[in-house]
Amino acid sequence: MDSMTYRFRVIPPEKSCSKQLKILLDPENAKCSICLNVWHDVVTVAPCLHNFCNGCFSEWLRRCEKHPSVLCPQCRAAVEFVGRNHFLHGIEEDILQSDSSLRRPIEEIALLESYASIKSPLVINSGRKSRRKRIRSSTDEEIRLDSACPQCVNEYAGFQCNQSTVHLQCHLCGGMMPSRSNNGLPQHCLGCDRAFCGAYWHALGVAGSNDHPVCTGETLKPISERTILRIPFLAHEKNRHEQYITENCLSQAGKSLQDVISEFVTKMNNRQIDRTRLQLNHSEMITAQTHVCNECYDKLVSFLLYWFRITLPKHFLPPGALERENCWYGYACRTQHHNEEHARRRNHVCRPTRGSHVL
Ligand SMILES: [Zn+2]
Ligand SMILES: [Zn+2]
Ligand SMILES: [Zn+2]
Ligand SMILES: [Zn+2]
Ligand SMILES: [Zn+2]
Ligand SMILES: [Zn+2]
Structure with missing residues (x-):
């Protein structure tokens, strides 16, 4: 019997202590049918719901580019959708942790990761037949899905989609754009790996219409080209007393918020500030030229304001x-969120010196 005990952690909503639930799982059921190893960065395809390594399936997609449709490598059903499966990803990691003999060599993983191209969910056109079917079933939304990509209808900058074009769905407007990883136009926010259509259509000079929603270029822009007028709601762990103090400090120093952010973006770019607290994906790869979405930009500004305050x-x-003492728990303090007086009387823009979050 090949099965192993799989430990599964369940966190009850009210209590902070965690319970463990044991389930039996056969690692054979957690293997990729392309490379025959336990999944790495597992993706799930729909509608057949088979699972593969991100790298393995990305390679398969690339090989299908010239074909009229993408078929599942395991069951040959037409694939209409593929996305990373975060739930199974947790299982994949736990399996490898409980049985390290199932791990692959580091070089093999690095190669696999270099193939992996699925960052956000991909919508795959699976031939003309299924399109007609969708229109015939005629709910408004489904017709919209079909006509949502401008390049399916018209050619722009020498490119038009065909039956096997893989599409990305914009996280903001819900519109579709062809996935084009090799033409250099940004289609994802590096901070959150979600797809955004603003920079892509802006570069091609395509504007939105009633048939297809399109975001403006403002929604996915390089950090250095962005402007900021107000302190984000997220800044200083949403502690509005600290936000108010930061506002005061800015006017004391005779600087605008934009001045300070530009100054700290330069410091970040020159690697003069520690990025541990930057809560963005790929935080080490981010430069002033990186395209980020509005939400990630707010997170970045909040991170930079922390550095502005602690170096001021x-x-x-x-x-x-000035006279306030530092809270022992620093920015990680929970009391600041429900006790107004505590939030006002202690400084919370500092590192924790107590508790489990000490850095
Ligand atoms: Zn694989
Ligand atoms: Zn399948
Ligand atoms: Zn298209
Ligand atoms: Zn983002
Ligand atoms: Zn959009
Ligand atoms: Zn506190």
């Missing part, structure tokens, strides 16, 4: 803020 000479602090 004390005399720029408003009188009331």
Whole structure:
């Protein structure tokens, strides 16, 4: 019997202690039918719901480019959708942890990862037949899905989609764009790996219409080209007292928010600030030229404002803020979120010196 005990952690909603639930799982059921290893960065295809390594399936997709449709490598059913499966990813990691003999060599993993191209869910056109079927079933939404990509209808910049073009769905407007990993136009936000259509259509000069939604170029832009007018709601762990103090510090220093952010973007770009607290994916790869979405930009600004505050000479602090002691739990303090007085009387823009979150 090849099965092993699989430990599964369940966190009850009210209590902080965690319970463990044991389930039996056969690692044979967690293998990719392309490479025959336990999945790595597992993706699931629909509608047949078979699972593969991201790298293995990405290679398969590339090989299908010239074919009229993409078939599942396991069951040969037409694939209409593929996306990363975060739930199974957790299982994949736990299996490898409990049986390290199933691990692959590092070089093999690196190669596999270099093939992996599925970052956000992909919608795959599976031939003319299924399209007609969709229109015949005629709910408004389904027709919209078909006509949602401008390049399916018209040629722009020498490219038009065909039956086997793989599409990305924009996270913001829900519109479709062809997935084109080799033409250099940004289609994903590096901070969250989600697909956004703004930069792509903006570069091609395509505007939206009633038939197809399209985002403006403002929605996915390089960090250095962005402007910021107000302190994001997320800044200083949403502690509005600290946000107010930061606002005061800016006027004391005679600088606009934009001045300070530009200055700190340069420092980040020159690797003069530690990125541990930057809560974005691929945080080490981010430069001033990186395209990010609005949400990720707000996170970045909040991170930079933390650095502005902790490196600010004390005399720029408003009188009331100057005498405050640091909260032991620093930015990780939970009390600041439900106790107004505590939030006001202690400084929370500092590193924790107590608790489990000490850095
Ligand atoms: Zn594989
Ligand atoms: Zn299948
Ligand atoms: Zn298209
Ligand atoms: Zn983002
Ligand atoms: Zn969009
Ligand atoms: Zn506190």
